[in-house]
Amino acid sequence: MLKEFYAYLDKLLAYSRSIALLHFDMSTTAPKDSYPTIAKTISVLSGELFSLKVSDEMKKYLDYLEKEYSELDDIAKRTYEVCKKEYDMYTKIPKDEFVKQKEVAALGQSKWKEARDKEDFSIFAPVLEELIEYSKKFAGYLGFSESPYTWLIQQYDEDFSLTEVEEYFEVIKSQLVPVVEKVLKADKVITNVLDKEIDLSKNKEVANFIMEYLKYDLNKGLLSESTHPFSINMGCDDVRITTRYEKFIPSLYSVMHETGHALYEQNPMDSLRNTILSGGSSMSIHESQSRFLENYLGRSKSFINKLYPVIMEKFSEEFVGLTEESFYREVNSVNAGFIRVDADELTYSIHVLIRFEIEKLILSGKVKVNDLPKLWADKYEEYLGIRPTTLKEGVLQDVHWSSGMFGYFPSYSIGTAISAQLYKTISKEFDVQKAVDNDEVEKVLNWLKENIHQYGSLLKPKALVKQATGEEFNPKYYIEYLSKKYGELYGVEL
Amino acid sequence: MLKEFYAYLDKLLAYSRSIALLHFDMSTTAPKDSYPTIAKTISVLSGELFSLKVSDEMKKYLDYLEKEYSELDDIAKRTYEVCKKEYDMYTKIPKDEFVKQKEVAALGQSKWKEARDKEDFSIFAPVLEELIEYSKKFAGYLGFSESPYTWLIQQYDEDFSLTEVEEYFEVIKSQLVPVVEKVLKADKVITNVLDKEIDLSKNKEVANFIMEYLKYDLNKGLLSESTHPFSINMGCDDVRITTRYEKFIPSLYSVMHETGHALYEQNPMDSLRNTILSGGSSMSIHESQSRFLENYLGRSKSFINKLYPVIMEKFSEEFVGLTEESFYREVNSVNAGFIRVDADELTYSIHVLIRFEIEKLILSGKVKVNDLPKLWADKYEEYLGIRPTTLKEGVLQDVHWSSGMFGYFPSYSIGTAISAQLYKTISKEFDVQKAVDNDEVEKVLNWLKENIHQYGSLLKPKALVKQATGEEFNPKYYIEYLSKKYGELYGVEL
Numbered sequence A, B: 001m002l003k004e005f006y007a008y009l010d011k012l013l014a015y016s017r018s019i020a021l022l023h024f025d026m027s028t029t030a031p032k033d034s035y036p037t038i039a040k041t042i043s044v045l046s047g048e049l050f051s052l053k054v055s056d057e058m059k060k061y062l063d064y065l066e067k068e069y070s071e072l073d074d075i076a077k078r079t080y081e082v083c084k085k086e087y088d089m090y091t092k093i094p095k096d097e098f099v100k101q102k103e104v105a106a107l108g109q110s111k112w113k114e115a116r117d118k119e120d121f122s123i124f125a126p127v128l129e130e131l132i133e134y135s136k137k138f139a140g141y142l143g144f145s146e147s148p149y150t151w152l153i154q155q156y157d158e159d160f161s162l163t164e165v166e167e168y169f170e171v172i173k174s175q176l177v178p179v180v181e182k183v184l185k186a187d188k189v190i191t192n193v194l195d196k197e198i199d200l201s202k203n204k205e206v207a208n209f210i211m212e213y214l215k216y217d218l219n220k221g222l223l224s225e226s227t228h229p230f231s232i233n234m235g236c237d238d239v240r241i242t243t244r245y246e247k248f249i250p251s252l253y254s255v256m257h258e259t260g261h262a263l264y265e266q267n268p269m270d271s272l273r274n275t276i277l278s279g280g281s282s283m284s285i286h287e288s289q290s291r292f293l294e295n296y297l298g299r300s301k302s303f304i305n306k307l308y309p310v311i312m313e314k315f316s317e318e319f320v321g322l323t324e325e326s327f328y329r330e331v332n333s334v335n336a337g338f339i340r341v342d343a344d345e346l347t348y349s350i351h352v353l354i355r356f357e358i359e360k361l362i363l364s365g366k367v368k369v370n371d372l373p374k375l376w377a378d379k380y381e382e383y384l385g386i387r388p389t390t391l392k393e394g395v396l397q398d399v400h401w402s403s404g405m406f407g408y409f410p411s412y413s414i415g416t417a418i419s420a421q422l423y424k425t426i427s428k429e430f431d432v433q434k435a436v437d438n439d440e441v442e443k444v445l446n447w448l449k450e451n452i453h454q455y456g457s458l459l460k461p462k463a464l465v466k467q468a469t470g471e472e473f474n475p476k477y478y479i480e481y482l483s484k485k486y487g488e489l490y491g492v493e494l
Helices: A002-028 A032-053 A056-071 A074-090 A095-118 A121-141 A148-156 A162-185 A200-213 A248-266 A283-297 A301-315 A324-331 A348-363 A369-384 A410-429 A432-437 A441-451 A461-469 A476-490 B002-028 B032-053 B056-071 B074-090 B095-118 B121-141 B148-156 B162-185 B200-213 B248-266 B283-297 B301-315 B324-331 B348-363 B369-384 B409-429 B432-437 B441-451 B461-469 B476-490
Strands: A221-225 A231-233 A239-243 B221-225 B231-233 B239-243
Touching (some): A002 A032, A002 A056, A002 A095, A002 A221, A002 A239, A002 B002, A032 A056, A032 A074, A032 A095, A032 B002, A056 A074, A095 A121, A121 A148, A121 A348, A121 A369, A148 A162, A148 A348, A148 A410, A162 A348, A162 A410, A162 A476, A200 A221, A200 A248, A200 A301, A221 A248, A231 A248, A239 A248, A248 A324, A248 A441, A283 A410, A283 A432, A283 A441, A283 A461, A301 A324, A301 A432, A348 A369, A348 A410, A410 A432, A410 A441, A410 A461, A410 A476, A432 A441, B002 B056, B002 B074, B002 B095, B002 B231, B002 B239, B032 B056, B032 B095, B056 B074, B121 B148, B121 B348, B121 B369, B148 B162, B162 B348, B162 B409, B162 B476, B200 B221, B200 B248, B200 B301, B221 B248, B231 B248, B248 B283, B283 B441, B283 B461, B301 B324, B348 B369, B348 B409, B409 B432, B409 B441, B409 B461, B432 B441
Parallel strands (some): A221 A239, B221 B239
Antiparallel strands (some): A231 A239, B231 B239
C-alpha cells in the first residue's frame, strides 16, 4: 500500500513540476500574447492536481496511513502529515474557485508587469482586488474569516502564528529601527562608484563565477533572466534561478540570494530525492539559506576578497580606482532606498516591516486597493524618510501580490534572522571568514547541507532550527550581528 | 452536450500544451541532469492525456455526436472524426506500454545528442532498438503487424497509404535522380564564400529580419536555439521555432523553414483558434508551408535581392566581394552533401528517399539497428556518390528516430512537391517574384493564409490540396519546377 501511495505521489509531482515549468517559462521566455493560454493551462493542471489531492484514492491511502501511523518510518509519517494537511485544506475549498484563482494569479504577473512598465496602477488594481478577495474567501473556508492574514502566513510558514510574527516585528521596530536611524545619521562618506549606467552583459560572467564558487551544480540548474529574480524547481535535478541586469550590485547579489535557494533544493538526502519532501521546510528556512549566502557570505570581507579581482578583470575601465576596501564598503553602505531586493543588509528588514504592516491592513479590509500606492509611500516616508515618486519604485516593485502571494514577505526578514542564528552556531565550530580566506568555502556550505539542506521538509521549521542551533529561534542574534557590523563600519555606538 | 464536449477538449489541450512545453524546454533550455525527470513528467502527463482520450466521458460524447452527426456543423463533424479516430486507436494500445514508450522517446533525444557528441552509436542503439520495437508492437495492436510502416506513415499523413508513398518515391527515383546526376556532372563553377568559419552571433539579427519580413508574429512566437531546428506550439498564440548557428546559410534557411511552420500554426480562422483543429492538416501539408518559404520564396532571386543587403550590412568584412548574383548562385548551388537540412533544393528529396528506403527496411525487420550506420553510408554512396565518415554527418544527423518518429521523413519530400503545386497555382493568379520585387510579399503570404493556413485541420490533406489547387496532388509540378530552375542555372538540358 505504501508503495502504491508513493507511486500516486509521483503522479502528483509530475503535475506540480509541469505547473512550475509553465510559471518559469511565462516569467522568462514565453511571448507576451501567450500569457492567457499559459494561465489557462496552469489553471487546468492545478485543478487536476487539486482533484488528485482530495481523491477517493488519496483518502484511501490517508486512512490506511493513519491506522498504521505508529509503524511508519519518519519519511512516511511526514509524508502522511503533509498530504493529510492538504487534503483537509482542499476539501474545504470549492474546486472551481480554486481553479479560477489559479488562472487569475497566473495572469496577474503579466498585468503587474504591464502596470509597472506603463506606470499605471489601474491596470493592476482589479486583479489585485480579485486576488485579495480570493484569499479572504479561502481563509474563510478554512475557518479564518476573522483573520485571513493568519491563515495566509501559515501557507508559507506553518509553524508561525500571526502573534509570533507580530512579536518578531515588534523586535524589529523597537530594536532595529533605532539602529537604522543612527546609522543613516552618521556622516560616514561612502564612495558610490558602482551605481552607474554601464553595460551589464559582462555580469553574466561574474554571475558564473559566483554560482561556481558557491557550488551551485549547473548540470542540475541554470541562470535565466526575469523582471523579478526568483528560484523555482522541477525536482532536485532541475533547480533554476533568475536575476535581472538593471543595476550592477543587485544583479550579482540576486544571484547569490537565489543560489542560496537553489542549494537548498538541490541537496536533500538521497531518501528524500524526488519525493514530495524533497523541497525546503518552510519559506523562512528557505530565506535563511538565500540570505545567508547573499549577506553573511556575500557581503563579508573574505568573500569580497575573492569577488573583487573577478570584477576588476571585467570592469577595470568602468570602475577606475575602485579598491577592494571601497568595494567592500559600497556593498555594505547603508541607504534609505526604495527597492527591497536592492537594499543593504541593515535597512532590509525595514522594507519587510513596511510590507507586513500593509498586508495586515489589506487583509483586514482597513485599506482599499486604490489607496495602496499612497499608503506605500506614506510608510516609506515614516520609516525611511523617503517618498517614492514612481510605482516601480513603490508599490509595484515586488512581484508577490500579483500571483496572490500575500503573507510571504515576513519570511524574508524572519529567514534573515534565522541565518544570523545559524551563523552564530557555525562560528562556534569554526571561523567562517577564515574558511573563506583559506579557500575552504565548502566547510560552510557543507555545514548548511548537513544541518539544513539534507532534511528537505522532513522536519518542521522550528524543530529544524532547534536541531541545527541547539535552541529556539531567537532574533537577538540578528540584532547583535547587525549592531556589531554596522557599528564598526560606521563608527557609531549601536 | 456539445458545449461540454468542447470544455472537455479544452482540458485535453492543457495537457498537450504542457507536454509540448516540456519538450521545448528539454530541447532548448533544461539543464542536462534534468532530462530523466522531464521524461518521466512527460510520460505521466501523456498517460493522463491518454486516459482522457479513451475515458467513459469521451465515449459518452462520441456516442452522442455519432447519433447527431448529420445535424452537426463542419467543425463539430471534423472534431468528432479526429477524436473518434484517436479513441479507436488508443483503446487498442495498453496504457502502460504507451506511457513507457513516451518516457523512452522523451529520453531518446538526450541519448541521441550524447551519441552524436561522442561519435558513439552504441550510446543510442539500445534506445533506438526499443523505440522500433514499440512502433512495431503498437502497429500490431492496430492490425498492421504485416506492415508497421504503413501505420506509421499514416500517423503523420492519414491520407497517404504506403503504396501511394512508394509510387511517389518511384517518381523521385525515375525522374529526379537522373536530373541530379546530370547537374552534379555539369562543370559550372559556383563560388563558395559563405561556407566558412565565422562568428554567427550576428545571424540572430538577420534571423530577426527574416522573421519580420515573413510576417511571423513575435508577440505570439519566438526564436530559440537547439541541436536540431524545429517548431512547436502551445496554441496559436504561442508558436515557437528554433535554429542552430553552426553554418551561415543553413542557420538562416532553417529560420525560413520553421517560420513557414509557424505561420501555419498562427493563422487558423477565428472559429478554429484554440480548438483541437487549430493546427495543421497533416505533416506533408505542414512541410509544404515550410518548404515554400524556405525554397520557393527563400531561394528566389527576388527574395535574395531583399536579403543580400541585410547580410552585407552585418558581414561586409567576412564576405568581401560577395555580389547579389554570387549569393543567389551559392544558395542555389547543387552539391552532393551529407546533411539533409543543409541540402540544396535539387538534392533534397534524394536525402528523403534514402531515409524512406532505410525506414522501410528497419520496420520490416530486414535490417538490424547496429547495421544502420553502414547502411546509411552505403545509401549515400549509391545515390549521391559520397560516404559519410562521421555519425554526425551520417545516421545521427536527424533527431526524428530518437523520439520514435518513424514515418515522418516522407512528409518533407511530399510537402515540397505540394508546395510546387501551390506555387504553380498562385502563379496563375499573380507573379510571385514580382510581388516580392514590389515589396508585396503579403500577397503571397495572404494566399497561403487564405488557401491553407486558415483551415487548420478542418480539411483532410488531399481535400485541402484539391480545394487549393483545383486538382489532385501531382508531383509533376515539382519535377518541372526543379528541371526548369536548375537547367537554367547550370546550363544543362534537363
